[in-house]
Amino acid sequence: MPGSGTYLYAVSREEDRGSPVPPGGLAGVAGAPVRTVAHGGLVAYVSTVPLEEFGEEPLRRSLEDLEWVGETARAHHRVVEAVAAVATTAPVRLVTVYGGDDQVRDMLERRHDDFAAVLARVAGRREWGVKVYARPAAPAAEESVPAEAGGPGTAYLRRRKASLRGRDEAWRRAAERAEHIHETLTDIAAAGARHRPQDPHLSGRDDWMLLNGAYLVDDARREEFAAAVDGLREPDIEVELTGPWAPYSFTSLEFAGSEGRHAG
Template identity: 20%
Template sequence: MAELVYLYGVIPAKELEKEAFPVVKGLDQQHKVYPLAVNNTLAVVCHLDDQDYSEESIKEKMNNDMEWLREKAFHHHEMLIALNERYNVIPMKFCTIFANEENLRETIEKNEEKLLRSFSLIDGSEEWNLKIYCDDTVLKSYISANNANIEAKKEEISQFPPGKQYFAKRKIEQMVDKELEKEKDKVCENAHAQLRQFSLHETIKKNWNKDVTGREDNMSWNSVYLVPVSHVTGFLQKINELKDTWANLGWKFEATGPWPAYHFAGLS
């Protein structure tokens, strides 16, 4: 029976000098996870049965067995978090699988220069995620009562006859909606501008809808930052300042991390 090789991530070989490699079970909860030496790097891998984890078998389970998918994806993520706590790790995507160790070695050797650049980039830094949520009802109420353009329009239509006022009020509602989106963009972009000063690199991601978040408020911003360890305290303090500043207007700022450097050191 042949065995496949599952790759979690890659770490510099010298990292094992800092801390011994942990003894843990792999994706199938049978084979152990171990470091495979490839030149100056260590590939963190485990073996898998080639029938249970063939490409066809994995596709079938991903499409029809959500419990299996959640369990295995969670294992992959938790393994990378554990590695990230100990070492400088370049994380791989879930279900990065090779036919054998030889194919894995060839791939890493071909990409060694890119790996070394990535190690240099993320060394001494942490990946942090910021999600900003907004209670549109609260913010819309504030805008409706405090926006100068809307106040002027309200004053103008108060002089209209009753029949004409109805349609004019509908236009005001549309104005409020537009001003709401402008205000949300302004607050989020301003927050991002302040936070990026603490980071080496940052990227803006797609917002999640309510079906994904399971929340009543809307996600208005989703960004990731690569922050030097020396700047993390200031970065988090700034987020707390933003929380305090905007809390009364329906805003919530939620930072999570440190994460493995998924967005800044990935190797496809």
């Protein structure tokens, strides 16, 4: 497929253009240099990409290649984080591709109020991630449940039921503690969101992920937020703090199919 398209990473406010955005030499997906398209007080951060790789049909094939997806995601997020470090930023979904710069300007025109509202919401704030883990409850020891009449099979079933009850109770208590952590941090943050727990195959951990939270925190309260996280740690509960990040969890805008091909 001949020709080129315009890959969109993020949108910020034109008033932030006094900052060195994008940093000199910043490369995006496929090694393409990052540049800007401005319209109506908004600035889009984009790269020119070949449609032979980023056109609709090639993308369908590429998105089945996990190595390609991973490399593209890393490049995309690298650009977003570089922009967010110096400007109020609304990240755009991975692999959003337009037919050209004019289509990007048209999108900025039509979605101006949406982007303005999102950018006003996240100005002076960054996203912080908090993950909470606990070790799964150990199974009840066999001798803790005495064998009763009915033979060894019945005794085994009783022990098994007791073990499951103990595990369920441990999960319930741990989940309540995670809920307390989330509520405490949300009270400090401007906004909080709970994401689905990560698949153990992706996290590389076999313990329970009780919370996968994201919090939009005022820059002026970041130390207070970090101190609150420290205060919520317990001997058998691991609390992991990450960030600051671009506000991915709090800038979601839906794009119609005519507003660019996208994935994920």
